[in-house]
Amino acid sequence: MSYEDWYRQDRLPHIFCAGCGNGTIINCTLAAIEQMDWKKEETVFVSGIGCSSRAPGYILTDSLHTTHGRAIAFATGVKMANPDLHVVVFTGDGDMAAIGGNHFIHACRRNIDLTVICMNNQIYGMTGGQGSPTTPKGCLSSTTPFGCAETPFDLCELATAAGANYVSRWTSYHVKELEKAVKVGLETPGFSFIEALTQCPTAFGRRNKFRQVSDHVEYLRSHSLLKAKRDRMLENHEQIPEDMYIVGEITRRKRPAMGVKP
């Protein structure tokens, strides 16, 4: 058995653009799920709308490809109706943090037993590259032609503040770490949130001076700062560079959770 057995081989190759990081994140998620001893009949993938949200369509289990922003709302329904099911949500930054922002924070508050994997490409990829709530300051998109002037969300801080039991962030470069983080998320009762920063060469990279796909992946690598190192720097009163992404396990705790199998 290998994680490849979770793919609907007849549906591959998928429609993602060449070099799109979504495929990498699905690989890492399925590799984590493969280690869980879960039956395919007991596992459900739920997503909203967006390129990232097409992921469940390539997986063999039952799945729900729902309406824009509502993946977590549908997943809440599935989990509460049948807590025996393992429910995993694939979502995008636009899907989860813009139109679905309220569903997200309230699922964190309820601490419902879901694992949510957000493919954060910092853009609305599917609809042609509009800015999203996670588009970094200064970045170009079709709705921020002079550079984004707004401060982006830190999705992990948001999930932590709202009450999620497990929160971590990695990138499409850190495949092994991402796989491990998803596995911990799957094992943790309550709401688990894994943010995977990823490249969208078509809508984001093209506009933001990443000529090659690997340039963007290299940027993600070189602009990742391990949480442990960040904490040490804070202790030593060192300045944390503003353009760094904090990666690693951000939160792990045992708040009361909903929907956990008794």
Add this chain to the structure above:
Amino acid sequence: MKLAIDETRCKGCNLCTKVCPYKIFKEGKRLNRKGVALPELDRPERCANCRLQKLYGRQLCGVCQLTCPDQAIHWIEEEPYELHKVAIEY
């Protein structure tokens, strides 16, 4: 085990050429029928998984496979299993 790229899936993003610690994947130059320049394999028998999968009885490394966004990298059985003399530079 033998490393292989599925020509029907690879979209030529070249991410595999960046992640392999042995630099087994090299940027390809010739376009195939789909207009994709498939990466070329430079002495793939050096791959940790090719050499040691049988011995350890589990997947080793696998970073290229996890990274490949198009599920194009896999290993095929060699029948009969061929022994390779492998030189690895550190």
